[in-house]
Amino acid sequence: MSEQIKDVLDAVGPRLRALRRQRAITLADLSATTGISESTLSRLESGGRRPNLELLLPLAHAYDVPLDDLVGAPRTGDPRVHLHPIHRHGMTFIPLSRRPGGVQAYKMLIPSRGEPAEPTPQTHSGHEWLYVLNGRLRLVLGDRDLTLPPGEAAEFDTAQPHWLGTADGKAVELLILFGLQGERVHVQPRTT
Template identity: 45%
Template sequence: MLDELDHVGPRLRAARQRLGLTLEETASRASMSASTLSRLESGKRQASLELLVPLTRHLGIRIDDLLQPETRDPRVHRPVVTRDGLTIAPLAPDSSAIQTYKITYPPTEKLPELRVHDGFEWVYVLAGKLRLRLGDQDLVLTRGEAAEFDTRTPHAVCAAGSSPAQVISIFNSEGERMHTHLS
């Protein structure tokens, strides 16, 4: 466990940098000086709960995330979900900033209702054909094709034709909530 304390600073720095935050703005929001945060990140100051709790809240991580061994199991152990005929298999840990899923769309005659919400989505077709209605565009993507779009544009996705479509979908957090969480 003592060896893990050596990694707290670099993990704090990595979490801050992943969010694109400066040392100064992070320190200010966590009610500490930039110098204190810099010393924490470099390992020159011992981490305490008093310092870590406001930092982890601001960075959207858990204190446990700072203490995880580097050799943690990389496998994703999240259940596959079936919703509205879709099979949604998570491919990233729940704590990941970007969520990735393998989604199987069943064949359907009818395009789902167009939706609009905050977020971005990236989709890659593994098998079958995927119909993507994006604003005025009505596209059919085939195996090996990809698309990226702003989900504030009215959109709907379904399998095209008589076979299921299997895709890899990548969402930022706003898009992920709308597409994968159960109501």
């Protein structure tokens, strides 16, 4: 094993311990979350056990961080998010985040249709926040039928029947934050 690899592996344990303490998680709690025994976690943090993918992958998932962060890998490559559009229900969703789990960000494009479509409300688990960039969005939410112009935002539980479309037949462009576990957007007020 090269000296460089040995140095990287030796730094993993202290990094894991610091991360666990920073988040105020006990070894017992981490063991319950990951399925890794407390003794293995302790030896991993103290350097008594070499890290491997079988141990690091569940830890990265439990801490909700990229594996590179756990091993201290240097940042390489292009930092830009490479957009791969998803086409669903006649709309285009462009993922703006690539972090696994948690809240996901999308730019959504509803094409011009000439005339507004007939709403077909759907439900699914999660929580959604949206912000209209361009166009006029028609949001059908339960028994409410709303029109949101550019600059307006809405937030709702997606277990409620909902539908998004163009209010006037013209294209609509919006940002969406979506969380599977019902995460909500929290805005901190500015203190003066």
